[in-house]
Amino acid sequence: MDLIESYAEELQLIRRPWTRVWVGVLVAGLLLLPWYVSDSWITIATVIFIYSVGALGQNLLIGYTGQISFAQSAFLAIGAFTFGHLARFGIPWPLGLLAAGVSAGLFGLVVGIPSLRLKGPYLAIATLGFGVAVYQVFVNSEMLSGGRMGLIITKLAPPFGLSQINFNYYFYFLIALFFTLVTYNIISSFLGRAFIAVRDNDIAAEVIGVNLTRYKLIAFGISSFYTGVQGGLYGLFTGYLEPNMFTFMESVTLFVAVIIGGLASIEGSIFGAAFVILVPQLFGMIPALNDYKELVPAVYGVTILFVLIFQPLGIYGMWFKMRLYFRNWPFR
């Protein structure tokens, strides 16, 4: 669609002048959101930001590198509890978050090792096994999980007289923005193209000099780093951790977010995160839907069927087609 003439242009994040304007408007709109939206929506938006970090990581792995993983709940738990224990020792949050990401990333490298030999369905099962095993370790070990009462984390105190809700909003917005920018840069660099080459044809990729072992492991490491950070952020946001927050369903939810949002697209990951957060919230908010809360997984499932059969690129695909239509209007 876009004609790219030089490598510098390829590396550019934004290519058209008008896109700059739209992105600027969007960021400004999000920054001003607390002024014209009620507090409950601000909280929902905050949770979406937290989730989009993990969805981005999962999309790097599934969408860009083509490696399936159901171990995300394990990485979430590892990140969250690393962060929680460090926070109890009084380690400041930036270091704690980094440690959460790094510890999850190291476990990600370990889980990545089977990916060198296994493909598709087998990899799905190996990662699933790891996810469930880690969950059970946390459930059975009171030392790791902080006992029956769970792990209490002190929340950050808002500076400059901001309210707790608004402070949370800005804090998680900036972190999500940071991770989005990092992901854009990963994708447009050599690393991202190596990932895509591995996904499209691993043997051909190896022939042209992409070290399969290295890039598959890096993909697992980066993806679980993101997920670990999400776990840490989640702990910081709720102020409370227990193993039952990280069941197999949590992996499925992240997976659903990526599939519905759109495989191999960064905007899609954020759309997907918004979808999986908003749907249960809508069921809780609209009184007519209150009785049907148990149907939330069914809504995810039906959406997955529709997306995969009719719109394989997910919400991002719809958005892309819409944009193309308006850009080329009145031509088709």
Add this chain to the structure above:
Amino acid sequence: MTLFFQYLVSGLATGSIYALVALGLALIYRSTRILNFAHGDITTAGTFMAFTLLSLNLHWTLAFVIAIIFGSVLAMAFYFCVLVPAQRREATHLGQIILTLGLGLILQGLVSYFGGTVPQAFPFPLSDIKIYHLGEVVVSQLGLGTFIIGLLACLLFYLLVQKTRIGLAMRATSENLPAAQTMGIPTRRVLAFSWGLAALLGVIAGLFLAPALLLDPFFMLEPFLKGFAAAILGGLNSLPGAIVGGLILGVAESLAGGFISIAFKNTMAFVIIILVLLFRPEGLLGKEFKERV
């Protein structure tokens, strides 16, 4: 020593349930190369059907037969209404696996809505409390029944696959799909039959598992994952492997729970998965895979 045999016997009873679940998974994997993530949820749906019919005071034989048929029809409907259209639109392999995940989520939502999320006791003709003595080893009526039905189902399944015309068609279809089509085998119907059969085995497992546990919409999740582990252990491509894998897993779990630690019992299966996949990914009885460019 008595203790050892005691754990062995209870392990065999659980193992036969894992074997039934694993058999269903391996059957679908072998013929369509799809990992069926909805297997547990189809089973749950069937078991809940039986529960509803039982609470309407239907006789248990009738209720069980209807539940089993319900499960099979559900799986066949999924094959015809979702997988076939997806294949026509050239869905990728990963896409088809994700479709089964979607079906699983739908069923999970529907079962939670109609069945309720509160755990319920499942009325069953065999009792959990009545026990028999085999020498010094004690076995409950339910455990014995589970083991016998499990073995019987495996035997009938073996006869179906090896000795009948439809079994031959199933083997041909899983061996080489285009060749089977050229020979005039109605592969789509054969595959639908495989899906139905897999669900049937699953629902039987669910019916025997529900009285041992409490019935709630998530009661099949763990047995389903362990069925996966059993299928991997035996080799996903191999039907006898699934049975052997199920029995070995059941016994190993029971022994680990008895002699090592009860907390280790549930983690055992997942450790087995990872070890098998690392050292012998084709499983105990599976054929080694070779990859060609």
